[in-house]
Amino acid sequence: ATPMSVMVGVGKAAEAGVLIRNGEALQTASKITAMILDKTGTITEGSPKVTDVILANESDEKTILQLAASLESGSEHPLAQAIVESAMEQEIELLKIDAFNAITGYGVEATCNGKSLLFGNSKLMKMKEIELSDFTTKAQALAKEAKTPMYFAVDGQLAAIIAVADPMKSDSLCAIKRLQANGIRVIMLTGDNKETASAIAKKAQITEFFADVLPEDKANKVRELQQQGEIVGMTGDGINDAPALALADVGFAIGTGTDVAIESADITLMRGSLHGLADAIAVSKATLRNIK
Numbered sequence: 001a002t003p004m005s006v007m008v009g010v011g012k013a014a015e016a017g018v019l020i021r022n023g024e025a026l027q028t029a030s031k032i033t034a035m036i037l038d039k040t041g042t043i044t045e046g047s048p049k050v051t052d053v054i055l056a057n058e059s060d061e062k063t064i065l066q067l068a069a070s071l072e073s074g075s076e077h078p079l080a081q082a083i084v085e086s087a088m089e090q091e092i093e094l095l096k097i098d099a100f101n102a103i104t105g106y107g108v109e110a111t112c113n114g115k116s117l118l119f120g121n122s123k124l125m126k127m128k129e130i131e132l133s134d135f136t137t138k139a140q141a142l143a144k145e146a147k148t149p150m151y152f153a154v155d156g157q158l159a160a161i162i163a164v165a166d167p168m169k170s171d172s173l174c175a176i177k178r179l180q181a182n183g184i185r186v187i188m189l190t191g192d193n194k195e196t197a198s199a200i201a202k203k204a205q206i207t208e209f210f211a212d213v214l215p216e217d218k219a220n221k222v223r224e225l226q227q228q229g230e231i232v233g234m235t236g237d238g239i240n241d242a243p244a245l246a247l248a249d250v251g252f253a254i255g256t257g258t259d260v261a262i263e264s265a266d267i268t269l270m271r272g273s274l275h276g277l278a279d280a281i282a283v284s285k286a287t288l289r290n291i292k
C-alpha cells in the first residue's frame with residue numbers, strides 16, 4: 001500500500017479506537033488466518049470477584065481471608081486483587097508478610113507471623129506436596145461454573161479453597177463470531193485450569209482452546225501455528241502474553257492491559273472490546289483495496 005493509503009487506514013482505525021503502531025501490521029491484519037485470544041482480561045472482564053470460600057479445617061473465614069489477602073497484597077495479578085478487595089470490603093486488616101515469592105503460572109508464597117502461606121492452583125499444591133484429598137472434587141465443581149478455584153495452604157496443610165468469577169465481556173461472543181465469519185480459526189489460551197477454560201470457551205463458542213498454559217508456552221503456541229502455515233494474530237493483556245504478542249504476525253493488546261503487553265503489540269484496542277479485531281481487519285482490507 002502507498003504511504004498515503006496506510007495513513008488514511010491508520011486514521012480510520014483510530015476513529016474505531018484501534019491504535020496502529022506500524023503500517024506493516026495494518027497490511028498484515030487482513031491476512032490473519034488464526035487468532036489466539038488470551039482468556040483472562042481479554043475475553044473476560046479481567047476483574048474477578050471472590051464468590052466462594054470453602055474452609056478445609058476449623059479456622060474461621062475471616063482469619064483465612066486475612067492471611068490470604070495479606071499474602072496477595074504482594075502480587076499484581078488480577079486474582080490477587082480480587083482477594084485483597086474482598087478483604088477490604090469486609091474491613092479486614094492486612095498483616096505484614098515476609099519472603100514473598102510469585103511463581104508465575106502457579107501462584108504465590110510468603111510467611112506471615114511465622115506461618116508459611118501458599119496460594120495458587122493445583123499444580124502449585126502438587127509441587128509443594130500439599131494433600132488435597134476430596135477437595136479437588138469441590139474445586140472441579142466450582143470450575144464447571146466457570147469460576148477459578150484456588151487452593152490456600154497454611155503451614156503445609158490445606159486451609160481453604162477460594163474461588164473467583166470473572167465474567168465474559170458482554171460483546172466478546174459477538175466479536176468472536178465476526179472473526180469466525182471471516183474464516184479465521186479462533187483459539188483460546190489460558191494459564192487457568194482446564195474445567196474453567198472449557199466453561200468459558202463454551203460460552204464464547206470457541207471450540208479450540210488450551211488450558212494450564214505456562215507463560216513461555218504461549219509464545220511456543222504462536223510459533224507452532226506459524227509452522228503449520230498460519231498467519232497468526234495474538235490478543236492479550238498481561239505480562240505473560242508479551243512474548244507471544246511480540247512473536248505473532250500481528251500482536252493486539254487490550255488498552256486497559258499492562259504496559260508490557262501494549263509495548264510488545266503492534267496494535268492496541270483502546271476500547272478493550274474484541275470488536276476492535278474485526279474492525280482492524282476490515283480497515284486493513286480496505287487499505288489494501290485502495291492501492292489496486
Ligand code: ADP
Pocket residue numbers: 038039040072075077079080104105106107108119120121148149150189190191192193213214215238240
Ligand atoms: P492467565 O493466562 O489466566 O492470565 P496466569 O499464568 O497468570 O494465567 O496464572 C495461571 C494460574 O496460576 C491462575 O489461574 C491461578 O490458578 C494461578 N495463579 C497465578 N497467580 C496467582 C496469584 N497471585 N494468586 C493465586 N493464584 C495465582
Ligand code: MG
Pocket residue numbers: 038039040041042236237238
Ligand atoms: Mg490475561
